[in-house]
Amino acid sequence: MKRQRVFAIFLRQMFRIRRSWGRILGIFYWSSLELFLWGVLTMYLNRVGASDINFLAIILGALIFWNFLIRIQHGITISFLEDIWTRNLLNLFASPLSLREYLGGILLTSMFEMVLALSFMSLLAWALFAYNILQVGLLIIPFAAILFVFGFALGISTTALILRLGPSAEILAWSIPALLFPLSSVVYPLSALPPPLQYIASILPTTYVFEGMRSAAIEGSFDFGRLVIAFALSLIFLLLSYAFLKKVYRYVLRRGLFTRFATD
Amino acid sequence: MATTKPVILQVENLYKAYGGVRAVDGISFSIRRGEILGLLGPNGAGKTTTIDMILGILEPTSGAVQVFGKDIIDHREEILSKTNFAASYAWLPGNLLVWQNLFIFALLYGVSSPRSRINELLKEFDLEQFAESKTGFLSSGEQSRLQLAKSLLNYPELLLLDEPTASLDPSVASMIRDRIKRYSREENAAILWTSHSMHEIESVCDRVLFISRGKILLEGDPRILPRQHGKKDLEELFIAVAREPLSLISS
Numbered sequence: 402m403k404r405q406r407v408f409a410i411f412l413r414q415m416f417r418i419r420r421s422w423g424r425i426l427g428i429f430y431w432s433s434l435e436l437f438l439w440g441v442l443t444m445y446l447n448r449v450g451a452s453d454i455n456f457l458a459i460i461l462g463a464l465i466f467w468n469f470l471i472r473i474q475h476g477i478t479i480s481f482l483e484d485i486w487t488r489n490l491l492n493l494f495a496s497p498l499s500l501r502e503y504l505g506g507i508l509l510t511s512m513f514e515m516v517l518a519l520s521f522m523s524l525l526a527w528a529l530f531a532y533n534i535l536q537v538g539l540l541i542i543p544f545a546a547i548l549f550v551f552g553f554a555l556g557i558s559t560t561a562l563i564l565r566l567g568p569s570a571e572i573l574a575w576s577i578p579a580l581l582f583p584l585s586s587v588v589y590p591l592s593a594l595p596p597p598l599q600y601i602a603s604i605l606p607t608t609y610v611f612e613g614m615r616s617a618a619i620e621g622s623f624d625f626g627r628l629v630i631a632f633a634l635s636l637i638f639l640l641l642s643y644a645f646l647k648k649v650y651r652y653v654l655r656r657g658l659f660t661r662f663a664t665d
Numbered sequence: 666m667a668t669t670k671p672v673i674l675q676v677e678n679l680y681k682a683y684g685g686v687r688a689v690d691g692i693s694f695s696i697r698r699g700e701i702l703g704l705l706g707p708n709g710a711g712k713t714t715t716i717d718m719i720l721g722i723l724e725p726t727s728g729a730v731q732v733f734g735k736d737i738i739d740h741r742e743e744i745l746s747k748t749n750f751a752a753s754y755a756w757l758p759g760n761l762l763v764w765q766n767l768f769i770f771a772l773l774y775g776v777s778s779p780r781s782r783i784n785e786l787l788k789e790f791d792l793e794q795f796a797e798s799k800t801g802f803l804s805s806g807e808q809s810r811l812q813l814a815k816s817l818l819n820y821p822e823l824l825l826l827d828e829p830t831a832s833l834d835p836s837v838a839s840m841i842r843d844r845i846k847r848y849s850r851e852e853n854a855a856i857l858w859t860s861h862s863m864h865e866i867e868s869v870c871d872r873v874l875f876i877s878r879g880k881i882l883l884e885g886d887p888r889i890l891p892r893q894h895g896k897k898d899l900e901e902l903f904i905a906v907a908r909e910p911l912s913l914i915s916s
Contacts, residue, residue, distance in 0.1 A: 421760070491755045
């Protein structure tokens, strides 16, 4: 794995972002809109709801963490889609670039976009709703680590699916996280889900993170055993998604899909 | 001319099938250092499929591709850092500036002094005035020149050119042909060149392979081959290969 090639992929995405106001705006737009919407709702709940529950910590904090995950997933998938839209995959994979180097480059891109979006979102939450994300305390580290690994896994598996099904499946980049949002118990407890969906939710690391956040905010306690389960689950998802991507990559090589992506 | 020079590319019994369709049907050939080999054939003959397998972006059903004496599947990174390609269907991203595209690929190919190499190539391919232009705003001819510039970034020892002059006007196409011939001579590089211009093949290639329905039908010097098969010129021979490949084999 050559760092220079990883950097080349990162730089390619930076050149793309730097020259496009639409893309720069895209990093901040949806996150800010969501924050504003949920922030206003949270303020309303705080006004009419039970006085001993701080909805800001429960909902707004969770939303910022959810966006952390989404930024990683989107950063990876959109960077990959960009290479499909510009028909660049053929040029890239006919060079010495390896699949791991390519992944490394788009992961760096997604981390860069995530830092920009999250910093802006956190500042906005503080300025508009007086909510400080750092009040989560040291738990921010394991929560972020779990969401980072799972976001990376999601980005890889979405990329693999698009690679396997072709550019027409690009809608998956947006629909997969949208499907996971209600299942991950981001803004309500796991018990609020219908029982069959609770089983599905319990295999998602995100559920443990958001349940944990609520538990810490409402009860002031946290089960570290569940954190370990969440981290183990996110690692399993990462390994499975990488194995899936490698399998799809072999399929692409067998079917000659890089050339087809360039000519379709 | 180049028979004593070492073999750079060795293709052995290469076969690629999609379901029941044989895109490439057991072809074997080699290219030596400093040699320009023309790959000719009608649309769908298997030329691009062959190039894709040499580049390692398409897995053969069977057979082997050896570059610099090593298998492309096992030594992909090492081989591809000394190989490059340009194809009429592989445009560089239109939303990047010309110099940015070249810089990215210079990094990918591990070019040691990327800026000076890029300036050199921009000058050689008459693209200096477009260095700060968005690639997508270039004409198709200018984009073809940019692709060729990209293909020479890493001083490739093996260069694969799939219809490199397809969208160029005759004057620029002639300049490109001279430039590539000079490159092959100066760097002693092996070049595989596909084209539908018979005049181009005659003027550039040392040797030519006629391929049809995935099989190599003829091989030889493009200036002698037509007469050997009772044809007036290479174009007439090409038409015969395209229309009646079987009769040509039997003759």
